Amino acid sequence: MRAGTPAIVTGEARYSGDCRKEGMLFARVARSPHSRALITAVSASEALALPGAAAVLIASDIPGENLIGMTGKKHQPVMAETDTRFMGEAVAVVAAETRAVAMEAARSVRVEYEPLPAVHSVEESMAPEAPRLGPEGNVAWQGRVTRGDFERAAREADVVLTGVYRTPPVDHAYIETESVLAEPEVGGMRVWSSSKNVHLDQREIARVLGWPKERIRVTAPTIGGNFGGKPDLPQLCMAALLCERTGRPVLLEMSREESLQVSTKRHPVVFHMTHCADRRGRLLGVKMEAYADAGAYLDYTVPVMQRIVIHGAGPYRVENVLLEGWGYYTNNPLSGAMRGFGVPQVTFACERQMDRLADALGLDPIDIRIMNALQTGDRTATGQVLESPVGLGEALNKARELIPAEEWTGSQEDTSHTGWGVACFHYGNGLTAMPNRGTAVVRLLEGGRIQLAIGSPDVGQGSNLALGQLAAEALGLEVSHVEVLSADTSLTPDSGSSSGTRVTYVVGNAVVSAARSFGEELAQRAAAVLGTDRAALSLELSAGRPVLRSDNFEFGLAELYEELGDQERPLEVTGTFDPPTTSLDPATGQGAPYGAYTFGVQLAKVSVDHYTGKVGVERIVSLLDVGTVVNPLLLRGQVEGGCAMGIGYALLEEIELQGGRVVNDNFDRYLLPTAVDVCDVTLVIIGAADSTGPYGAKGIGEPATIPTAAAIANAVSRAAQIDVRQLPLSLERVSAALAEREEGGFR
Amino acid sequence: MLYRVRLIVNGQQVRLEVPVETTLAELLRDHLGLLGTKIGCGKGECGACTVLLDGEAIYSCLVLSCSVDGRTVTTIEGLGGREALDPVQQSFLEAGAVQCGYCTSGMIMSAKAFLDSEPDPSVEAIRAALSGNLCRCTGYATVIEAVALAAERIRTLRSTESADG
Numbered sequence: 001m002r003a004g005t006p007a008i009v010t011g012e013a014r015y016s017g018d019c020r021k022e023g024m025l026f027a028r029v030a031r032s033p034h035s036r037a038l039i040t041a042v043s044a045s046e047a048l049a050l051p052g053a054a055a056v057l058i059a060s061d062i063p064g065e066n067l068i069g070m071t072g073k074k075h076q077p078v079m080a081e082t083d084t085r086f087m088g089e090a091v092a093v094v095a096a097e098t099r100a101v102a103m104e105a106a107r108s109v110r111v112e113y114e115p116l117p118a119v120h121s122v123e124e125s126m127a128p129e130a131p132r133l134g135p136e137g138n139v140a141w142q143g144r145v146t147r148g149d150f151e152r153a154a155r156e157a158d159v160v161l162t163g164v165y166r167t168p169p170v171d172h173a174y175i176e177t178e179s180v181l182a183e184p185e186v187g188g189m190r191v192w193s194s195s196k197n198v199h200l201d202q203r204e205i206a207r208v209l210g211w212p213k214e215r216i217r218v219t220a221p222t223i224g225g226n227f228g229g230k231p232d233l234p235q236l237c238m239a240a241l242l243c244e245r246t247g248r249p250v251l252l253e254m255s256r257e258e259s260l261q262v263s264t265k266r267h268p269v270v271f272h273m274t275h276c277a278d279r280r281g282r283l284l285g286v287k288m289e290a291y292a293d294a295g296a297y298l299d300y301t302v303p304v305m306q307r308i309v310i311h312g313a314g315p316y317r318v319e320n321v322l323l324e325g326w327g328y329y330t331n332n333p334l335s336g337a338m339r340g341f342g343v344p345q346v347t348f349a350c351e352r353q354m355d356r357l358a359d360a361l362g363l364d365p366i367d368i369r370i371m372n373a374l375q376t377g378d379r380t381a382t383g384q385v386l387e388s389p390v391g392l393g394e395a396l397n398k399a400r401e402l403i404p405a406e407e408w409t410g411s412q413e414d415t416s417h418t419g420w421g422v423a424c425f426h427y428g429n430g431l432t433a434m435p436n437r438g439t440a441v442v443r444l445l446e447g448g449r450i451q452l453a454i455g456s457p458d459v460g461q462g463s464n465l466a467l468g469q470l471a472a473e474a475l476g477l478e479v480s481h482v483e484v485l486s487a488d489t490s491l492t493p494d495s496g497s498s499s500g501t502r503v504t505y506v507v508g509n510a511v512v513s514a515a516r517s518f519g520e521e522l523a524q525r526a527a528a529v530l531g532t533d534r535a536a537l538s539l540e541l542s543a544g545r546p547v548l549r550s551d552n553f554e555f556g557l558a559e560l561y562e563e564l565g566d567q568e569r570p571l572e573v574t575g576t577f578d579p580p581t582t583s584l585d586p587a588t589g590q591g592a593p594y595g596a597y598t599f600g601v602q603l604a605k606v607s608v609d610h611y612t613g614k615v616g617v618e619r620i621v622s623l624l625d626v627g628t629v630v631n632p633l634l635l636r637g638q639v640e641g642g643c644a645m646g647i648g649y650a651l652l653e654e655i656e657l658q659g660g661r662v663v664n665d666n667f668d669r670y671l672l673p674t675a676v677d678v679c680d681v682t683l684v685i686i687g688a689a690d691s692t693g694p695y696g697a698k699g700i701g702e703p704a705t706i707p708t709a710a711a712i713a714n715a716v717s718r719a720a721q722i723d724v725r726q727l728p729l730s731l732e733r734v735s736a737a738l739a740e741r742e743e744g745g746f747r
Numbered sequence: 748m749l750y751r752v753r754l755i756v757n758g759q760q761v762r763l764e765v766p767v768e769t770t771l772a773e774l775l776r777d778h779l780g781l782l783g784t785k786i787g788c789g790k791g792e793c794g795a796c797t798v799l800l801d802g803e804a805i806y807s808c809l810v811l812s813c814s815v816d817g818r819t820v821t822t823i824e825g826l827g828g829r830e831a832l833d834p835v836q837q838s839f840l841e842a843g844a845v846q847c848g849y850c851t852s853g854m855i856m857s858a859k860a861f862l863d864s865e866p867d868p869s870v871e872a873i874r875a876a877l878s879g880n881l882c883r884c885t886g887y888a889t890v891i892e893a894v895a896l897a898a899e900r901i902r903t904l905r906s907t908e909s910a911d912g
């Protein structure tokens with residue numbers, strides 16, 4: 001079921017940092033030691049004079065535009081020219097014969113700074129006296145989703161419950177740090193990037209070099225994890241700039257310390273929530289104000305904030321919503337996309353509110369969710385009618401059955417408390433409220449081989465295998481008959497990024513469409529060659545190999561390929577899919593932002609040590625409506641990995657910033673879950689085929705991690721009888737809450 | 748300053764001169780081209796650089812090359828090629844324990860050393876043995892299953908060998 005990884009277990013797989021080329025230079029970035037400063041002078045002469053130094057580049061050396069960005073808005077420089085806006089921002093980049101010389105040269109670049117007052121929190125950024133940080137002021141994004149009349153709902157409600165919730169900045173912490181290799185190629189350049197979107201990389205490099213993009217070929221080698229993070233666009237472009245300048249291959253690696261300091265983080269957000277309900281627990285209205293730290297440049301703040309407001313009422317039927325969000329610029333490291341695009345944060349806030357509401361009304365946490373869960377045919381907060389089957393209610397009912405009542409209640413002993421918590425989520429598949437076409441190409445190659453080509457990289461989650469399976473299914477063949485090639489701008493079409501849980505759903509639909517047309521094309525060509533009727537031929541397996549078969553003969557694909565004229569080779573068919581979405585009304589946020597939604601419920605069982613505050617996660621049950629399952633083993637891998645990441649988010653992880661400096665800049669102090677911190681995860685698949693997904697499939701990449709921290713926070717709150725409002729649930733935070741409870745401060 | 752080092756790496760004698768600050772991980776990757784050994788933190792925290800030194804699992808990013816002069820090193824490349832996978836490699840593949848694979852070499856080397864000393868481990872013992880290797884993708888469950896599977900496989904191999912012998 002798992003294919004294509006023997007090269008990994010033998011150590012032969014090559015990641016971008018493993019690229020070694022004849023005459024290769026090593027590069028290193030000179031970075032700003034200030035969070036905010038004017039650059040008054042830069043001198044490269046000392047660095048260049050070092051024996052073995054090959055080149056030093058600064059912003060003014062950039063031949064094209066010094067502007068890059070992950071989305072349509074380009075406002076981050078590759079290297080700072082006049083001022084730096086976050087600590088670690090690139091100011092110069094050097095290339096040298098050895099790593100050691102590169103390091104020394106980077107240290108020898110003389111930059112004079114005039115430090116400026118810096119802003120390190122949303123509160124500071126909002127203050128009237130705050131320095132102006134962004135092109136249009138300090139608000140990077142603001143927007144809302146509103147429907148019905150929240151104020152009236154609040155007046156008519158039996159309970160109005162407010163709460164403030166905080167989530168920390170965290171890092172993707174892929175075990176492979178960012179590395180890029182750029183090498184000259186006849187007529188242009190080849191770049192190896194561990195990216196989620198090689199076609200975006202190509203466009204960004206082209207703009208920065210001032211080259212036509214056709215001269216640049218970007219390929220993703222094996223990728224050591226992504227989770228929404230890589231590439232680091234400045235790094236990508238700096239490697240290309242050095243390659244252009246020196247005419248030699250250049251490897252630019254990042255140390256873990258650099259990666260933790262300068263790579264993008266999951267947005268830290270403060271939520272002000274108000275939930276209104278009637279006496280029975282039926283939700284009447286939800287209001288949210290979400291304030292996020294965007295960091296120094298825009299990066300992915302727009303789509304993250306859009307997701308936060310769209311998902312702000314949770315997966316519940318609520319007629320009256322007022323969901324507002326703001327992203328503020330600061331001089332902290334950039335916030336970007338990380339597995340869930342804002343939804344892990346908003347799920348924590350919403351799901352704590354649901355539990356507190358249940359408590360306030362004397363209801364069971366599962367019951368109140370069952371009462372309010374979105375069902376097929378309901379409208380979401382953006383007014384989108386859910387036409388495909390919604391498995392949320394079924395998942396909640398199943399959750400109720402799985403946990404015996406006496407266990408569900410939990411227990412409070414002197415030294416240790418245990419209990420279960422629940423959290424629900426929904427997650428729109430694909431990019432938000434915009435066209436995001438997926439494209440796939442299927443080719444017939446020499447020897448009758450069938451190749452599926454897609455631009456979206458396999459970032460380690462196994463998308464090449466899943467997409468190969470979809471193609472095989474559409475062709476009526478086995479997955480072993482489809483060679484999958486991904487992420488090469490010269491050989492694969494632009495299928496968009498491997499992010500936003502769009503690969504299975506969006507690209508998968510394109511794959512199925514391409515494969516079907518390809519099968520038809522094969523049959524027609526064969527019919528023409530053989531002078532038979534198309535209807536008499538079908539693509540089938542014969543003795544384990546694909547053939548076109550009629551009643552009385554078989555025609556092999558290798559033979560068909562031989563019969564094609566030179567012009568026709570390789571025979572190639574393209575398929576596309578653009579999910580049925582609309583833009584959102586700018587005033588109300590109403591519309592249909594996604595073609596499909598993944599739904600789910602997670603249960604977490606925790607133990608809380610009364611004295612140390614240590615939380616152990618003992619078991620997780622994940623009940624998911626992902627439509628049709630494409631590959632059970634890959635699904636399991638996503639869910640278990642997502643739960644582990646969620647355990648880290650709930651209990652361990654927080655980027656600690658002091659004046660914009662990441663204090664915990666390696667894994668000795670930025671703690672990730674290890675094999676002893678995780679628990680058994682039971683996966684329960686719920687629901688029916690989606691009406692728009694490929695064979696009814698929906699995505700799981702991000703949903704896998706979205707509810708975990710919320711479920712754990714609810715479990716800890718119930719078990720220890722404390723009221724969790726902030727992540728992570730560190731020892732200090734939990735023991736302080738327990739101490740406060742002892743003093744009678746609770747509720 | 749260059750330092751002369753002699754090692755036996757994956758069964759081969761190697762002699763080379765490296766700058767004195769060169770770690771074993773750098774020696775393997777940059778001087779010997781054994782790029783299957785990864786560097787994830789450079790600080791003895793992630794385990795991606797795990798190799799066997801005289802049969803014992805160590806973080807090669809923490810070891811200076813000059814301090815291991817004369818000793819025997821096994822890397823992932825020294826286990827088995829594609830045609831003859833080691834039982835641990837085989838089990839990682841079969842159990843679905845590989846996603847991005849960046850942690851995998853280190854995991855396999857840790858598992859290898861562990862199973863040499865503990866042929867019939869409990870799940871808890873496997874967990875503990877792997878706790879020095881970080882994986883951001885899998886959530887560890889399939890990795891733990893892979894190690895249990897490998898243990899079983901090795902035991903079966905040994906019992907057939909001894910039956911044969």
Ligand code: FES
Binds near residue numbers: 786787788791794807
């Ligand atoms: S690279 Fe050696 S332990 Fe992380």
Ligand code: FES
Binds near residue numbers: 883
């Ligand atoms: S498989 Fe990606 S880090 Fe382990």
